[in-house]
Amino acid sequence: MYAYTDFDEAFVRRRVAQFRGQVARRIDGSLTEDEFKPLRLMNGLYLQLHAYMLRVAIPYGTVSSRQMRQLAMIARRWDKGYGHFTTRQNIQFNWPQLTDVPDILDALADVGMHCIQTSGNTIRNVTADHFAGAAADEIADPRPVAELLRQWSTDHPEFQFLPRKFKIAITGSPTDRAVTRAHDIGLRMIVQNGQPGFEVIVGGGLGRTPMIGKVIRDFLPREDLLPYVEAILGVYNLLGRRDNKFKARIKIAVHEHGIEEITRLVEDRFAAIRPEFTGVDQQILAAIEAQFALPDLRHGPVGAHDRAYAADPVYRSWADTNLTPHRDPEHAIVSVSLKAPGATPGDASAEQMEVLADLAERHGHSELRISHEQNVILPHVHKGDLPAVHAALKAAGLATANIGLASDIIACPGMDYCALATARSIPVAQSIALRLEALKIEHEVGALKIKISGCINACGHHHVGHIGILGLDRAGVETYQITLGGDGTETMALGDRTGPGFAYDEVVPAVERLILAYLELRRTRDETFLDVYRRLGMAPFKAAIYQTERADAA
Amino acid sequence: MTRRYTPKVVTANRLLAGDAVWLTEDDTWSTDMAEAELIEDEAHAQMRLLHAQSRPHEVVGAYLTDAAPGHDGPRPVHFREEFRTRGPSNRFHGKQAEG
The missing domain is CATH 3.90.480.20 (Sulfite Reductase Hemoprotein; domain 2)
Known part of the structure; x- marks a missing residue:
């Protein structure tokens, strides 16, 4: 680290x-x-x-x-x-x-942390794949580059008064767990002809005008990254709409000027500033990379995991949902769910934080990750230690086996805390999770991402939820719009609105009807909610959610 | 044609604690909305808001918000203002816990 x-x-x-x-x-x-x-x-x-x-x-x-x-x-x-x-x-x-x-x-x-540039019209905290440096499917660890970007962007004199905030996300894996297409700049590490580089995506974002980012450079050599990002920021800094806060993000500049024109301007700017980058950034990057070396993984028998998996159905269920393949086959990536039924998504008590810190220290090289899905990750756990980790998590109320399932809900703080919110999100998430718990169907339902925002700024990523829920104030009443078919991964899509919104106490039954409709509509257990939506479209779900007669009698 | 003025209260957040407070008739800030001054005249409301805004050492972001006369004093009209009198719904914190 x-x-x-x-x-x-x-x-x-x-x-x-x-x-x-x-x-x-x-x-x-x-x-x-x-x-x-x-x-x-x-x-x-x-x-x-x-x-x-x-x-x-x-x-x-x-x-x-x-x-x-x-x-x-x-x-x-x-x-x-x-x-x-x-x-x-x-x-x-x-x-x-x-x-x-x-x-x-x-x-x-005291522990090397700060709050700098977590707000304001600056380059915000650079986000990355939460399995970075551990995932089996990764090309390279994106975090050294993210750290280089952090150092470059912190107090960068040219970019302290941007037209609006600016968010950069980076992934080192072809499986996009960092929602790169919904960021001002998304970076995907790729290899072309044996040479490492990036696919550069620009102008994505959610909020009141959701846009899927567009590729501005399909291959950027690694050493060109800082001048290229600086060129994008420089062009945006001049073009961004300072006259209208709601049109000030780079996605609007890309939309209004077109990707071709933006590309031309960025490439011109890049050509002009590239010679100023003499390689110091690459020396710094090399020094940073050394600090992100894979920890010294231990090797030994993994029998404890196999035995627990065979004997204990609770452990098996947790292992099936909460573990992800590690680049080392003797290790696993453990996702710790902060979504126990009825809990506030993303909340952790001081005691739970300490349990997680201890577990990481004892079994995970003192490393933890926070995911954008509001869970905590232990990225490097030897499989032989997994039963002990599971037992400790269970004792702390942290062993919920629901990663990627319907109750693993993203929710922004909403009107329980946030001054910008137009409705509450947290109690909607809590109620959905409790209802799923009562129905005992989420393992049957399988992969399903529900995402809830309490206003159009979309901190809860509702546009890219398989089921997205947006809380609004309609004439002084909390009202919730539902969207279907959103996807935040490499196959990114924005959800489509089902139709009229729902009152606060109608949301949970509406979501339940959608889920039950899906179970009826799917052809096999492997066909996910998103698959079915892509195959059949809105009509059957619309019929279910509004309880109108099926257009299709089959 | 004049419309009947919707009664208002002046509210803000305290500078040091950040919690919600309401302006009372005797110029103090109360953490209980029921103790607020219910303002039924528009000109007077503007005067009271200006007064509140002249006390930046005590509060931040003073504004006028709709209120209704209640049994014990003014009560909120909009759900956002109701939440401000209570605290978050996911945890027993804020005003609801302070009694």
């Missing part, structure tokens, strides 16, 4: 000291709220419905045991004993007091 250099350490400490002074000046009246607000946002501090909220960056979703313990300490000492992992691989604390925030930032700096 990346360890801070003296430069990083000094930089972060200086920022904390600056912010401490800014908070003091806000409280003594030297700074107005209008002056203070952009300063606090630069440091990840929002004011929400009931309290301040502090958003802490977890760069490319990678966190160590030591860092996780510190997050638990912060949750306990300055918050209400829990934290919320987000769809941006961040953690949010929902209840800090303004005067405590500088101390929290110092505590984060």
